[in-house]
Amino acid sequence: MFVGRADELDTLNDALARAAAAEPQALLLGGEAGVGKTRLVEEFATAAARHGAVVAVGGCVEIGADGLPFAPFSAALRALRDALPEEFAAAAAGQEEELARLLPDLGEAGAGRHDEQGTARLFELTARLLERIAAEHTAVLVLEDLHWADASTRHLLAYLFRTLRAGRLLVLATYRSDDVHRRHPLRPLLAELDRLRTVRRIELARFTREEAGRQIAGILAAEPDPAQVDEIYARSDGNAFFIEELAVAATAGDCAGLTDSLRDLLLVRVEALSESAQKVARIVAEGGSTVEYRLIAAVARLAEDDLIEALRAAVGAHILTATRTGDGYRFRHSLVREAVADDLLPGERSRLNRRYAEALEADPTLVPADARVMRLASYWYHAHDPAKALPAVLSAAVVARRRHAYTEQLRLLERAMELWDGAPEEIRSALRPVDYAEVYPPCGCDPATTPLRYLDLLAEAAVAGRFGGERERALKITKRALRLLDEEPDPLRAAWFWVQRSRLVQAMARGDGRQELATAQDLVRGLPPSEVHAEVLAVAASWSMQRRPGPEALAAAERAVEYAHMVGARETELDARLTLGGLTVEAGAPKAGLAEMRQVLRDTRAEGMHQVAARAYVNLPSVLQSVGRDREAVPLLREGIEFCRAYGLLDSGAWMWGNLSEALYSLGQWQEAAEAAAHATRVGHGAMPRGAGALTQARLALARGDLAEAGRHLAAARAWYGTHDPMPQQSLPVARIALGVAAAEGRITDARAALLPALDAGFPPGTHRYGWPLLLAAATAEADARTLPAALPGRAETLDRLSAAVRTLTTGVPLWQAYGQWTRAELLRAQDRDTADTWSPVVTAFECLDRPYALARVRHRLAAALLAEGGDDERERAVELLRLAGAVAAHLGARPLDDTVARLAQRARLTLTGATRRTPADPATALGLTSRERDVLHLVAAGRTNRQIAAELFISPKTASVHVSNILGKLGVSGRGEAAAVAHRLGLFAAGTLAAETPG
Template identity: 35%
Template sequence: MRFVGREAELAALEAALDAARARAPQAVLVVGEAGIGKSRLVSEFTGRLDALVAQGGADPGAMAYAPFVPVLRRLVRQYGTELVPDGGRRGLARLLPELGEIDEDADLGQARLFEEALLLIERSAERRPLVIVLEDLHWADQATRHLLAFLLRNLMRPGVLVIATSREPLRLPASELLRVPPLGRDEVAAMLGRARQDVERIMTRAEGNPLFVEALADAGTTTPASLRELLLAGAERLGGASLDVLRVAAVAGHRIPHETLRAVAGLDDLALDEALRPIVKARLLLVDGDGYAFRHALIREAVYDDLLPGERIRLHARCAEAQPDLAADHWYAAGDRPRAFHAAWQARRWDRVLELWDDSLRPGMDHARVLELAARDAMHAGDAERAEELASRALDEVADDPPRAAHLLELRVGIRDLLGEEGLDDLRLAVRLAPRAARLIGALANTLHWNGQDAEARAHAEEALALGDTRSLVTLAAITGLQGDLDSAAALYAEARAKASDDDTVLVAYASEADVLEAAGEHARAEAVARRGVAQARRVGMARSRGAHIAANLAETLASLGRWKEAREVVGAALALDPPPIHRAWLLLVLGTVAVCDGSLDEAAEVARQARPLMRGRSRGYDSCLEPDLLDGRLALAQGDLERAGRLADHVLTAHDLTLSCRYAWPLLVVAARTGRVRRSPAGIHTSGRLQQAHRATFEAECGGSWASAVAAWRALCQPYALGQALVRAAEQDRAGARELLREAASIAAALGSEPLRREVEAAAASGRVALTADFGLSARELEVLGLVSEGLSNRQIAERLFISARTSGVHVSNIMAKLGVASRVEAAALARRTGLI
């Protein structure tokens, strides 16, 4: 059949490609019902291009990332493996066995796969414009969708166009939706080249669906009884050998390599070619690189459903021998559970192994070990809830084996950490079960430190270090730094990085050091450390995981320094990587803090709403669990909702022990003081470093102390927003120096672009009758007249009040407006109030 119509859709794809070449990567999701012509549209478009086209497609029940395998393989074959670090053996080798043995690191596999796929695509596009086609994404597994979302968020370089097809709209970031409508009567007529009466008949039945139009046309004058018959109309006219090959293809999958088809069909090359030619001519199968693909999945489904039960079993068994990577699925479909189990075991498809588990199949096999492996797979695929369930089941099965139970408890702690849940109880139990396990003792020390129990944390960290756990150096460094000895802490962090046996420990050291420096108010040093950590995370393929953690540290420091635009950029780039929940929460909290400071209060409220569910527990101790409360408190104050801020302060004071927090106790007490909930600080609040001292000075000023002391503390830290707020409050205490204090605060507000701070300054100036701007040269009489203008009096009323003529009053008003540079009495009054002239 001829390709007709679709001019608007082709133009949209061409425009997307032009934009991809000229500006930035583009993505188009082509949506339409089965048979509407999505694949044909994309095929026609790509057939016209002077670009490299790499294609893949999803299939029901296929392995994870299956649509990306042919795409990535095409790029590797075109340009070689030198485009990615280590030739792809740390990530891409998981999908492309031809790259060699995997450089195994179970904890980082997905992150490295994502990063290497991104690098391969971007560097390929540097050589030639690249069009990636992903067919039938409505069947895509969750892992494929995560990888696609990651790529769409992070592709930055021009020259890449991603085209995906689906039967229904999908939520894909940064993508354009292109719906493919049914064909009109004229288009169907042009497609068929038939008389009008035939077109009307076919159009009525097909409703403009090109696949149905073709099926009806091929079926002749007979009206099919069902869609399956329509789809099989072309297949029924095939010869015996061709029909056998088509049936083999239906069992083998949506796309079938030529070698697989030959092996399963059992034909020599000439016989296979002769059998395939009528199938391809009928467009039941299309040539697709070094294999074949069904023109539409519905055709494959119809052919498959038409198989006899015994025929289906035999073909699945033969496909299992020819497709080792899919053997488990084929044996399962053939009803051979023992072979399906064995194949799933060989392919390390642990969820399928569990589904098929039967003690009679594999006597003596370790079921708990399979549960553990399936849990790890689920965790790396981003399904932390499923991973937690599997790990808990494994724990139940090894309850009488203390070392194994301790090992699984550690795994569950890591899984629950991603869910924002605390693992302290699990770690204590794990250490009791394996009292000489250095790694477990070190993990317990770290968690105790997060929860403010530093004395016990230090003891465990020193014990773990003596047993060989060098990662405990990071915990010791954090405790030392937060107690005020930053130089010793820096030495311990450096030692931890030097002795680290893995990339993750190096990055943990960077994250912790940046956090400790920020807590101490050493913003410049914190920024430098965080930037080194972010760069290292990118180099080792961990930008999405640990790199996002360090990015949150960097953004927090930039926010403190008043570099809000930079902070937003860092947060945006990190969030685009789709980091784990707890890291995403930290990034959102920094974003929310910036939004409160610059006056984007609706944004701040939405960010707070998103962040709270991601921090369900206290996985990072008291400092982390208090962060959402602090953001909510600051937001309530910015919105002028003192009642809500007060309720939140009550919650914090009753539900939390602020003595356990090294970072957020004093800031939360400031919120409580602003609402009148406290007038003196609880005993034992941590105060180490210049930042905490500045927060304490602010709290004491809120309780009636000196705002000048708070101003001095914030000025020494170079934190402009906090300094501006303190200057405004200091002006209320120091009437004589109010003008200079408020002018400085106004200058800070303007430089930051902070609307809340600007309003605070103007309100204080108006209340204290302080002129913020330069002297406008108004005389005493003119200031007197301006005050009456601001009260809304007319020229005659002003004249009566001042015992002058109405003409003289009018002259004064005209002179005032000229000196102020305003065009109306209303503007003059507003400026007078805003600048403190009256």
């Protein structure tokens, strides 16, 4: 009978109801061994099935590296497919090759080249598969014994818990809380999931005495003696499994003879079995979580009748139980299995594993095909036979790699390294790289005939560690390899390992990887073309394109294309051609460069090179944006996002969302830009695209006048980018936003501090896309703060340096020509030398571009210059310019620009007919100040003289003096400084309006 657990069952049933309402649920069920987790799950699953839910159960094996990676997901997906075959087939359509890594029943897993996004791609496709299946049917996914989960299973579960947002799906994972010690690999995952509001955690407590009494009554089918309940409860301490064991032992009359040893308690019923039944129990205990009947028979070597009788006795004693499919046996409770396995002698354990391995080698059909290689590797390894174990473990590592289970692959490769010296030379010499080493660095040898080397294992392990996130282990492996190569020089292999080190130190935020790449280039210099040589050049060119574009990078890309083509490294060739196209555009030949990049996109899609195609979908639109063709980039980005969603290329998709948000911002589609930026910053993406998304959010907040929000997003972008590798495409936009926020808050010294590192570093070719907006923001800040006393120190030097930097930046396309004109105009404004003739060509330049916000800003500048000239024709034109600028600002929600336009119109006594205007909030009304006096006080607080006030408000200096005198009287102060202090103290003017009217 089911005892207690009413609250826990209510929680599970509530989660099921929410899931049925299309609100995905994630739950963790923890409790000590034997407390009743499985019983609770069974009760819940039965009830869920009665309510029409499809329940799919998968369990973890007890040693992750010895079992099939993703084993619980494979079992659960198989159950889903069996329950909903048509729905499953429709949901998996088009992605069977990739999903076969989790469920081999779908066919042969794709044999494409492995990459950093392989695991993320598989995880994303799995999440989408589950969402599609659960679109119409409530599905319950149960993953048991998470404390035994392999790393890949843990990572996939964490991904699902973080990203599932749709479908009628409930995911429930159970684990033993008493097994999760401080260094247990599950502990960090539990801590991470505890921080997710979407995950509910249930801790199953032990039974109370009353509940224990009810359980005993159910077992005995009679009301127990209270004294017996007290004794059993005291000895079991409320653990449901121990209560059952003690109650059964008491029924058999053995309770008095039990010791206090936990293992003895668990073994008491095993030892009561016949010798043959005990033998079978020991065999099953060492065979795995579940052992197939035919395999048991092959290992036990008993007559069939004797074997069946032994199994019957073990099942009847509640030691073993048949599997759900009826083709094998497992222990009824894992605690008993562990006790029986621990009771084996060392020699006995090795002998049993050898018999399992020999039986499986003699008849591979004894176990399911997808588990055969892993099981054989485990049996031979635990049989302590290096000659047999080494090739078996290497074969298992290949299977793990094909399933994108890179952490398990690394663990198996480490076992292979451990076995290497112990295996006979004839065994090692028979191994071939072509069979076991996909990343085998070519060195002029034939991998089909050359013996596998220890260095090849190190190469595989380094890549497995990098792909699986075990970067520290991978870095140590590359160090070991390079030490060996110092003793036996091999330039190509050494160069290959230095490239891996470069990638690792960048991923670990320990540097920019430049020195490691330089070492690799030195090693291959002068050598004949090879795949390694081509890869070194391609990686170096890509590195330079992002950080130091120029002739050297272009030459490296050209050689990489040439070498890769010569040696038939097609994927490296296309990747290098993509880099070459981007560098060609930067070199001043946009037509040729863009044509090359478009061809690479077509070729990679046609040839199924999804990773390079995804990079093309990132780089091609980005290069289009760099030459001002954002409207052309948008449909390409949307197409790329769909491509990445179809193939599970999560990080590439995130980069596209970030680029899309930037393009939409430029085109004046700010709401859509905000949504795209939010997509880029989703949890689960890489740090860099999340930083780009956060930066666009900061840019939007700054333009809308929300400085606090801009600061928060800026801090997030800095955190994602880090400081280890200050690439211009990151550091320059960060500096631009930091400068804009500081200027808007009146902190001109901080604004200059944000600019100086960029001025010191200079603006090499290819940085104009990020350099021009930064220089413009700096020039605007200096112009806005030109009359502030705090701005005077260092102002002349800053303007000189800005002017010098402007002369170095390229203006090869209309967009950057327009930015150059605008920046020079702001520098003239900073010196009070701008006129309508200064701003008129800037407006003309932007009227030909797709930049509505930028156009609105320069129209406002031209209007101000026209009003300063004072003619009737100029005023009429200024009205139209301000009306257009104000309409754009209001539509975009660009409050600073909107307020600036309104103030300028107000000072000039203009009525902006045909536009919906709002008057900026002004608390000075309570002090009795007139509208004109408020304008004058605003300028007094900003440090303006009477003559400057007159020039800005288009009045005479005498009139300005009268207004100042009236203000001093109404405020009850004796001087301009006190008036400014009162204005600041009472908060009469919004932060930032004194120093910067239009942030960059």
